[in-house]
Each structure stands twice: as C-alpha cells, then as structure tokens.
Amino acid sequence: MKRSPIFLAGLTGLFFGVTALAGDNDKKTITPAEPEPPQPWRFALSLPGWIPWQTGEVGINGTTSNIKLGPNDIIPKIDMVASVRAEAHKGRFGVMGEYLYMSLSDGVGTPGLVKKLDVRMDQHLGELALSWRLVEGQRGWLDAFAGVRYTNLYQAVGIHPDDGAIEVASQGLVDTVADRLAKGLRERLVPLIQDRITDRLASLRERDPVLPQGPLGDALRGVLAQRVQAIIKQRQSELDGAIKSGVKARVDAAKAKLSHDLANAIKDQLNTRVARTDDWWDPFVGVRGHYDLNKAFYLTGRADIGGFGVGSELAWQVNAGIGCHVTRNLYSEMTYRLYDVNYRHDGLIFDVLTHGFEISAGINF
Numbered sequence: 323m324k325r326s327p328i329f330l331a332g333l334t335g336l337f338f339g340v341t342a343l344a345g346d347n348d349k350k351t352i353t354p355a356e357p358e359p360p361q362p363w364r365f366a367l368s369l370p371g372w373i374p375w376q377t378g379e380v381g382i383n384g385t386t387s388n389i390k391l392g393p394n395d396i397i398p399k400i401d402m403v404a405s406v407r408a409e410a411h412k413g414r415f416g417v418m419g420e421y422l423y424m425s426l427s428d429g430v431g432t433p434g435l436v437k438k439l440d441v442r443m444d445q446h447l448g449e450l451a452l453s454w455r456l457v458e459g460q461r462g463w464l465d466a467f468a469g470v471r472y473t474n475l476y477q478a479v480g481i482h483p484d485d486g487a488i489e490v491a492s493q494g495l496v497d498t499v500a501d502r503l504a505k506g507l508r509e510r511l512v513p514l515i516q517d518r519i520t521d522r523l524a525s526l527r528e529r530d531p532v533l534p535q536g537p538l539g540d541a542l543r544g545v546l547a548q549r550v551q552a553i554i555k556q557r558q559s560e561l562d563g564a565i566k567s568g569v570k571a572r573v574d575a576a577k578a579k580l581s582h583d584l585a586n587a588i589k590d591q592l593n594t595r596v597a598r599t600d601d602w603w604d605p606f607v608g609v610r611g612h613y614d615l616n617k618a619f620y621l622t623g624r625a626d627i628g629g630f631g632v633g634s635e636l637a638w639q640v641n642a643g644i645g646c647h648v649t650r651n652l653y654s655e656m657t658y659r660l661y662d663v664n665y666r667h668d669g670l671i672f673d674v675l676t677h678g679f680e681i682s683a684g685i686n687f
Contacts, residue, residue, distance in 0.1 A: 366409040368684025381671030382536035401425040416453035432525035440480035443535045448472045462613035471604045477535040478597035492584040538596040602633035634665040
C-alpha cells in the first residue's frame with residue numbers, strides 16, 4: 323500500500339523531533355548533589371568559680387533572718403565547693419547541664435544562756451536543659467533552651483548551753499517567784515519566764531546570721547518556756563508551803579531543789595542539734611547568645627526564668643560578660659551572674675538574691 327506524502331513527512335518529523343528532545347534532555351541532565359556529611363557532636367567542659375554576695379531573707383516557721391553577706395563573709399566559711407558545667411551539640415540541637423555544691427560552716431560565740439552556736443549549710447544546685455539554635459551567623463549565634471533545676475538545701479545548728487549562766491538565771495527566776503509568793507502576788511508566770519529565760523535566748527532567733535540560713539533554733543524558745551512553766555507549776559505548792567511555814571531552811575531547800583530542776587531542764591533542752599533538709603524542682607526557659615568581637619575575644623550572655631509555682635514561686639537568672647579564646651580549644655570567661663529564687667513551702671522561706679563575678683576556664687573538644 324502506498325503511503326501518502328503527508329504521512330511520510332509526519333513520521334520523518336516525529337523521528338527527528340524525538341531525536342532532538344532526547345539530545346536536549348541529555349544536555350539538561352543534572353547530576354544530584356552529594357549529601358552533606360553528618361555534623362559531629364561537639365562538647366565543652368568548664369569549671370566556673372563564683373564570688374558571691376547574698377541578700378534577702380530566710381525564714382523558718384514564721385521567724386525570718388535577714389541575709390546580707392559578701393565574699394569576705396562567705397569565702398572564709400567554705401568547707402568545700404565544687405562546680406562544673408558541660409555542653410554537647412550536634413547541628414542545631416544541644417544538651418547542657420550544670421552542678422554546684424557548696425558547704426559552709428562556722429562557730430559563733432553568743433551572749434545569754436547559749437555559749438556557742440555551730441552553724442552549717444549545704445546546698446546542691448543542679449540543672450539539665452535542651453537547647454535549639456535559632457540563629458547562627460559568621461560571628462555569633464542565639465539559642466533558646468528549656469530545662470529543669472534541682473535545689474537541695476540542708477541547714478543545721480548545734481547549740482552549746484552556758485551552764486553557769488543557766489544556773490544563775492534559774493536561781494534568779496526561783497528567787498523572784500518565791501518573793502512574789504511571799505508577798506501574796508500570784509501573777510502569771512509567763513512574763514517572769516520571758517524576762518529571765520526566753521529573752522536571754524535571743525541568739526536563737528539569728529536575725530543577722532553568719533550564713534544564709536534561717537533561725538532553726540528559735541522554736542526551742544517557746545518549747546523551753548513551756549517546760550519551765552510546767553516545772554514551776556508542779557513545784558509551786560511545795561515552795562508556797564515552805565514559805566508559809568516560815569522556816570528558812572525549808573524555804574532554802576525548796577528553792578534550791580526547784581532551781582536545780584530548772585537548770586537541768588534548760589541545759590538538757592538547749593544541748594541539742596537542730597537540722598532540716600528541703601528540696602524542690604524548678605522548670606525554666608531562657609535564651610543565650612555568643613558574639614565574636616574578633617578572633618580572640620567574644621561576648622557571652624544568658625537569661626532564664628522559671629519556678630512558676632511548681633517548686634519556687636519564681637526563680638530567674640542573668641549571666642553576661644566577656645570571654646577569651648586562649649588557644650584553639652581552651653577558653654576563659656569572666657561574667658557577672660545574678661540568681662534570684664523565692665521559695666515558700668512547708669514552713670521554709672528562702673527568698674535570696676545571689677550575685678557576683680564568675681570566672682571560668684573551659685575546653686572545647
């Protein structure tokens with residue numbers, strides 16, 4: 323069968339068109355780019371040292387102490403301190419953590435019925451957070467992070483009574499009670515006990531403590547007043563009978579017995595150690611950044627806020643300063659750090675601002 327010239331022309335055109343397209347496709351073929359190699363983990367480890375000032379108040383069961391301490395007050399009382407900060411990064415994702423432990427103690431001579439107070443405070447502060455790099459440029463970066471902070475606070479006070487002062491105070495109280503009975507004055511005992519005993523235990527209130535801790539021993543003042551009152555009431559009829567007899571030897575014996583019992587009770591009550599431990603968890607969120615001034619020096623900063631009533635009512639922190647690349651992997655930073663926490667739970671008030679210069683040395687690897 324003869325084919326029409328139009329059919330042959332169309333077939334010829336189709337052949338050359340397909341050939342041309344095939345050639346053109348070959349020319350436009352794009353070789354897929356090789357995938358970027360995975361970014362390795364990068365780590366940083368540093369040892370910060372904080373030179374702190376502390377202000378605020380610490381309260382125990384309604385009685386508060388006013389805290390106003392500086393480095394000259396705190397550093398000589400340090401028994402042990404440990405601090406470490408670590409980070410790990412892969413791409414935009416990061417993990418960071420910090421741990422701080424500080425143990426403080428001191429012995430304080432006091433006037434009144436207490437000869438000496440041995441005070442101690444241990445604090446553990448640990449945090450763990452996840453971060454995400456929001457911005458990264460040639461000279462710096464900005465991260466957002468969220469995490470949780472754990473605080474453990476141990477407070478203790480050892481009380482050493484002044485035996486001589488207690489015996490004098492007991493004898494004075496008994497003499498006053500006997501004198502009132504002899505005059506037919508049967509007033510309440512509370513004002514007498516307040517004047518002779520509890521007012522002389524003012525050191526247990528620790529209004530201006532040498533450590534950032536609350537007045538742990540203050541509760542003993544009320545307990546001791548009740549015990550003294552109970553002993554006097556128990557012996558009062560015996561003392562009253564001796565006074566009414568008019569026999570001096572009998573009066574002196576009754577007074578001596580009561581004074582002895584009071585002195586022993588006070589010594590026994592005060593010769594003690596009081597301690598408590600409180601701990602809580604605070605969630606927090608924040609941002610931090612880094613900006614290179616040149617190849618050697620850079621600016622660094624961090625701010626976070628947390629608590630939100632989960633643990634503390636509110637806790638916030640700001641830390642900013644300058645750093646230096648000592649070598650390719652070694653660096654050093656000097657910043658000013660402020661950390662404020664307001665915790666109120668289970669009888670404890672811990673509303674303290676800690677601030678001061680922080681100097682750290684670290685390594686990148």
